[in-house]
Amino acid sequence: MRSFLVVTALALSGAGHGAAKATTIEESADAVAEKVIAWRQDLHANPELGNREFRTARIVADHLRSLSFDRVETEVAHTGVVGVLRGGKPGPVVALRADMDALPVTEQTGLPFASTVTTEWRGQQTGVMHACGHDAHTAILMGVAEVLAGMRENIPGSVKFIFQPAEEGAPPGEEGGAELMVAQGVLGGDYAPGAIFGLHVAPFRAGSIGYRPGGMQAASDGLKIVIKGQQTHGAMPWAGVDPIVVAAQVISGVQNVVSRQIDITKAPAIITFGSINGGNRGNIIPAQVELTGTIRAFDPAMRNDIHERETRIATLTAESHGATAEVTIDRGYPVTRNDPELTENMKAVLDRYAFGGKAKLIPPITASEDFSFYANEIPGLFFALGVAPEGRGLGSAAPNHSPFFVVNDDVMHVGVKALAGLALEWLSQNPVPSPEASGTSAE
Numbered sequence: 001m002r003s004f005l006v007v008t009a010l011a012l013s014g015a016g017h018g019a020a021k022a023t024t025i026e027e028s029a030d031a032v033a034e035k036v037i038a039w040r041q042d043l044h045a046n047p048e049l050g051n052r053e054f055r056t057a058r059i060v061a062d063h064l065r066s067l068s069f070d071r072v073e074t075e076v077a078h079t080g081v082v083g084v085l086r087g088g089k090p091g092p093v094v095a096l097r098a099d100m101d102a103l104p105v106t107e108q109t110g111l112p113f114a115s116t117v118t119t120e121w122r123g124q125q126t127g128v129m130h131a132c133g134h135d136a137h138t139a140i141l142m143g144v145a146e147v148l149a150g151m152r153e154n155i156p157g158s159v160k161f162i163f164q165p166a167e168e169g170a171p172p173g174e175e176g177g178a179e180l181m182v183a184q185g186v187l188g189g190d191y192a193p194g195a196i197f198g199l200h201v202a203p204f205r206a207g208s209i210g211y212r213p214g215g216m217q218a219a220s221d222g223l224k225i226v227i228k229g230q231q232t233h234g235a236m237p238w239a240g241v242d243p244i245v246v247a248a249q250v251i252s253g254v255q256n257v258v259s260r261q262i263d264i265t266k267a268p269a270i271i272t273f274g275s276i277n278g279g280n281r282g283n284i285i286p287a288q289v290e291l292t293g294t295i296r297a298f299d300p301a302m303r304n305d306i307h308e309r310e311t312r313i314a315t316l317t318a319e320s321h322g323a324t325a326e327v328t329i330d331r332g333y334p335v336t337r338n339d340p341e342l343t344e345n346m347k348a349v350l351d352r353y354a355f356g357g358k359a360k361l362i363p364p365i366t367a368s369e370d371f372s373f374y375a376n377e378i379p380g381l382f383f384a385l386g387v388a389p390e391g392r393g394l395g396s397a398a399p400n401h402s403p404f405f406v407v408n409d410d411v412m413h414v415g416v417k418a419l420a421g422l423a424l425e426w427l428s429q430n431p432v433p434s435p436e437a438s439g440t441s442a443e
Contacts, residue, residue, distance in 0.1 A: 025424070028147040029416040035146070036416060037409045040139035044407075045113040047102030047128045047135070049121070050166030051078040051176045056100045056138065060163045063142050067149040070158075071191070077180040081163040084191050085148055087427070091157025094426045095193035096419055097178075097374065098134070098141035099167035105129040108403040122172070132400045133201035136387065136407045138163060140199070140415040147420045157427040160193050162186060167370050178370040187377050194430060195342060196380045197422045198371050199415055203397035204386030207355030207411040209418060210362035211383040213343040215267065217336035218296035219303050220368030223271070224328040225250060225291040225314050227278075229321075234283035241322045243289040244278055250325065251291065253313040257306055267299040269306060270366055296366045298335055336372040339379035345429060346381055349421040353414055355386070367400070381422065385415045 039059075048056055057079045064072045064083040071084040079100070106127030107115045117128040130136075145161055162181065170176030187193060204210060227247050232240025251273055258269050271293065278289030295310075297303035311327045318325035350359035362384065371382045387408045388397035398404035 024151055025417055025420050028150055029413045032143045032146050033413040036139045036143040036412045039142055040135050041113040043135035043138055044130050045115055047115050047117055047130045050101040050168055051170050051174055053079040053100045053165045057081050064145060067145055077184055078176055079165040080181055082186055083161040084158055086158045087155025088153035089156040090432050091427050092430050093158045093160055093191050093193045094423050095160040095162055095196040096141060096423055097162040097164060097198040098137040099164045100134055100138050101166050101168050102128050103131045103168055105131040105403050109406055131405045133407055136201045140412055143416040144419045158191055159423050160191050178373040182373050195426050196374045196378055198382050199385050201387040201407055202384040203388045203394055203399050205393040206386055206388055206408045207414050208386035209350050209354035209359040209383055211350055211359050212362050213338050213340040215298040215335045215364060216338050217365045217367055217369045218298055219335045220332040221295040222330035223293040223295055226326045227318055227323055228288045229323040231287040232285050234285055237285060240285055242285045243323055246318050246321045246323045247289040247291060250314045250317050253317050254310050257309045261309060262302055267302055270296040298364055333368040333370045334372040334376055336369045336382055337375055338381050342379040342381050346422055349425050353417045387411055
């Protein structure tokens with residue numbers, strides 16, 4: 001395999017399959033930096049929830065068409081946009097992905113372009129905010145599209161741009177996100193990519209890049225346990241079966257799965273209960289209690305083991321008290337896994353554009369990402385771009401999903417350079433064999 005420096009040297013000399021010289025990426029990304037910032041701030045002021053990204057999708061599609069992309073598809077998985085940029089030289093296909101949806105969060109940043117959009121979400125009035133940075137992801141990939149379109153004649157292959165809706169989840173009763181895009185064939189067809197790259201902004205030091213081979217972000221599953229007892233007067237608990245007491249026992253027992261029953265030296269795992277609902281008066285023992293929570297795991301086998309243990313503990317604990325427990329586990333996003341070989345081969349690109357000249361190996365992230373659905377199908381590399389305000393970093397900057405989350409626009413160009421560089425490097429490392437090398441006739 002040729003290193004990034006060798007590929008750059010070939011490009012500078014005009015030899016081999018090198019795509020375009022690295023300085024062109026840097027100069028082009030710097031040239032579109034102000035556009036990227038303007039796009040990001042406009043999208044931030046006009047956020048849209050999952051499967052409703054109509055305005056965002058229109059802006060993206062119009063931009064790709066203005067760059068004379070060879071193919072622009074809209075309404076993929078509801079509001080997704082997929083564009084294909086075909087290079088001037090033969091080669092494989094690589095994919096780049098950005099998500100477009102916002103969150104039902106009321107913004108409190110005080111920014112001049114802060115969102116004032118409101119909507120009804122699950123029966124409640126709420127604000128809408130790009131509290132996870134998907135506005136930055138979309139703007140960055142729009143910038144990458146412009147950079148690569150400007151050097152298409154030197155690109156050895158094609159680049160598929162995937163602008164995805166509903167990463168944060170589809171509205172109730174709907175399908176969406178990466179899973180639906182994969183089901184609709186975004187990774188197949190006549191431009192089937194051999195690898196895919198994506199990024200996520202994070203409250204790390206501005207311009208830093210974080211990566212991790214293998215499991216980088218956790219699988220996420222929804223947990224619901226309905227405990228049914230027998231309603232009675234609070235002064236006579238012996239006359240019924242108290243589901244609240246049973247719920248306390250179930251919570252304690254289920255937490256022991258992680259703390260006492262699985263080997264967390266192999267991979268971390270988390271079980272969290274986020275809501276307990278039951279009863280309406282202090283002197284009435286209710287008939288049932290409902291618990292909801294989330295499960296996070298980094299190992300597929302461990303994930304399945306946790307599901308089995310939780311179900312068994314909750315069911316048997318309830319039975320031992322004369323109650324019943326109905327356990328429902330909704331399998332969500334798989335582990336976001338970075339292909340180790342791909343990660344190693346691309347590390348030089350991440351180092352090149354990271355703050356300080358070196359990308360950082362980061363610990364596993366217990367949040368989940370539906371980029372995992374792509375990376376389960378083809379080799380993928382997902383990395384974190386630090387966008388904390390100047391002088392701040394992890395622990396001092398507001399986290400993703402916070403109403404105070406702020407993106408540092410001054411480092412948007414770093415994301416543009418990194419994604420463009422990854423695409424060109426992978427294409428250069430994976431040339432299409434010539435007819436002579438493959439033993440086939442050119443006829």
